[in-house]
Amino acid sequence: MIDVARIREDFPILNRKVHGQPLVYFDNAATSQTPKQVINSIVDYYENYNANIHRGVHALSQEATDAYEQARIKIQKHFNAAHSHEIIFTSGTTHAINIIASGYQTLLGPGDELLVSAMEHHSNIVPWQMLCEKTGAQLKVIPMLPNGTLDLEAYQKLLSPRTQLVFVNHVSNALGTINPIEKLIAAAHAVDAKIVIDGAQAAPHIATDLQQLDLDYYVTSAHKICGPTGVGILYGKSALLNLLPPYQGGGEMIATVTFEKTTYAGLPHKFEAGTPNIAGGIAFGAAIDYIQSIGIDAIAAYEEELLRYATAQLSKIEGLKIYGQAPHKTAVISFNVGAIHPYDIGTILDKMGIAVRTGHHCAQPIMDYYQIPGTVRASFSFYNTKEEIDRLVVAVNKAKMMLE
Numbered sequence: 001m002i003d004v005a006r007i008r009e010d011f012p013i014l015n016r017k018v019h020g021q022p023l024v025y026f027d028n029a030a031t032s033q034t035p036k037q038v039i040n041s042i043v044d045y046y047e048n049y050n051a052n053i054h055r056g057v058h059a060l061s062q063e064a065t066d067a068y069e070q071a072r073i074k075i076q077k078h079f080n081a082a083h084s085h086e087i088i089f090t091s092g093t094t095h096a097i098n099i100i101a102s103g104y105q106t107l108l109g110p111g112d113e114l115l116v117s118a119m120e121h122h123s124n125i126v127p128w129q130m131l132c133e134k135t136g137a138q139l140k141v142i143p144m145l146p147n148g149t150l151d152l153e154a155y156q157k158l159l160s161p162r163t164q165l166v167f168v169n170h171v172s173n174a175l176g177t178i179n180p181i182e183k184l185i186a187a188a189h190a191v192d193a194k195i196v197i198d199g200a201q202a203a204p205h206i207a208t209d210l211q212q213l214d215l216d217y218y219v220t221s222a223h224k225i226c227g228p229t230g231v232g233i234l235y236g237k238s239a240l241l242n243l244l245p246p247y248q249g250g251g252e253m254i255a256t257v258t259f260e261k262t263t264y265a266g267l268p269h270k271f272e273a274g275t276p277n278i279a280g281g282i283a284f285g286a287a288i289d290y291i292q293s294i295g296i297d298a299i300a301a302y303e304e305e306l307l308r309y310a311t312a313q314l315s316k317i318e319g320l321k322i323y324g325q326a327p328h329k330t331a332v333i334s335f336n337v338g339a340i341h342p343y344d345i346g347t348i349l350d351k352m353g354i355a356v357r358t359g360h361h362c363a364q365p366i367m368d369y370y371q372i373p374g375t376v377r378a379s380f381s382f383y384n385t386k387e388e389i390d391r392l393v394v395a396v397n398k399a400k401m402m403l404e
């Protein structure tokens with residue numbers, strides 16, 4: 001059971017007012033709020049042991065290195081990766097996907113096929129288009145169905161011995177759909193394809209066991225899971241990451257450097273050139289501690305309750321249409337009201353202290369599929385309440401009255 005009142009004390013920002021109203025933060029899919037425990041881990045680093053890592057013999061550098069590597073281990077254990085060196089720190093999901101895409105430039109050619117789902121964030125589309133342009137490989141789309149689920153029959157038909165890589169999000173940021181990744185992974189492996197799962201929207205809400213899933217690549221961002229911005233991870237099976245060339249050259253990613261030849265460091269350093277976001281990595285570890293202290297299953301159960309309540313209450317508003325009615329969803333509701341532009345609703349909600357995202361949510365193909373310019377997206381977290389949802393319903397009704 002979640003003690004929301006207690007949990008809210010951990011999030012100072014939830015006490016602030018916006019336009020004179022108490023903040024209702026329903027933009028958690030864009031970025032989650034940060035608890036004191038995570039903020040304090042950043043302050044502690046800068047106040048007490050700020051130093052570069054993996055470089056100095058001095059005490060501060062050792063302490064910083066230990067804390068950073070401990071964070072890597074926490075993340076490894078949280079997602080149950082086999083080895084901590086399979087967790088590569090990145091600046092976020094987008095960076096992680098680009099590392100993989102860049103690595104495959106020398107491994108693909110004409111005749112190879114890549115499959116991308118129709119409900120991806122642009123971060124999981126554009127790098128693969130760029131890869132196809134460079135290699136001559138072909139990008140094919142796994143279509144979606146009107147309820148916001150993937151067409152699994154079409155997926156099966158698209159898979160072939162030519163398929164090298166498959167890209168799917170665990171959870172759609174625009175619709176909240178939880179994709180059946182176990183089935184998608186097994187089907188990809190049946191044709192010897194590798195699969196990249198974008199976990200940006202799943203990690204905060206669903207337990208993910210990388211070994212049990214037999215996942216090839218997994219990417220996510222700390223700022224979606226109560227951590228800071230500017231840090232994320234790329235997970236890959238050791239054997240796969242060892243095959244990929246480094247993404248960037250520089251300090252820390254080398255074994256030896258001469259002007260004749262440079263040899264590269266092993267995992268994870270091969271992909272971590274330059275001074276990383278040290279405070280961010282440590283704070284990512286603190287965010288994992290925080291999430292674990294509440295329990296991801298308790299979080300999932302509570303958010304499911306919020307989703308059911310919000311769906312029922314919002315559905316009472318005449319003319320309100322929810323996009324994405326998958327049987328398995330996270331607590332995301334994407335909607336429009338009649339012909340009112342989502343931006344106009346979002347602006348009025350903001351004036352009433354309610355933060356939602358409006359627009360295409362960096363998932364334009366989904367909007368094209370539904371032939372709409374965008375949606376209003378309310379995305380909930382374990383620190384939200386039913387009372388806040390009631391305020392959203394009142395505010396949407398008011399916006400409807402003003403704009404219709």
Ligand code: C6P
Nearest residue numbers: 029030092093094121123173200221362
């Ligand atoms: N989605 C949203 O409002 P970065 O920006 O690299 O941390 O994450 C990119 C990203 C990749 N995949 C998915 C499924 C995502 O949801 C996101 C980020 C935010 O939906 C900001 S665009």
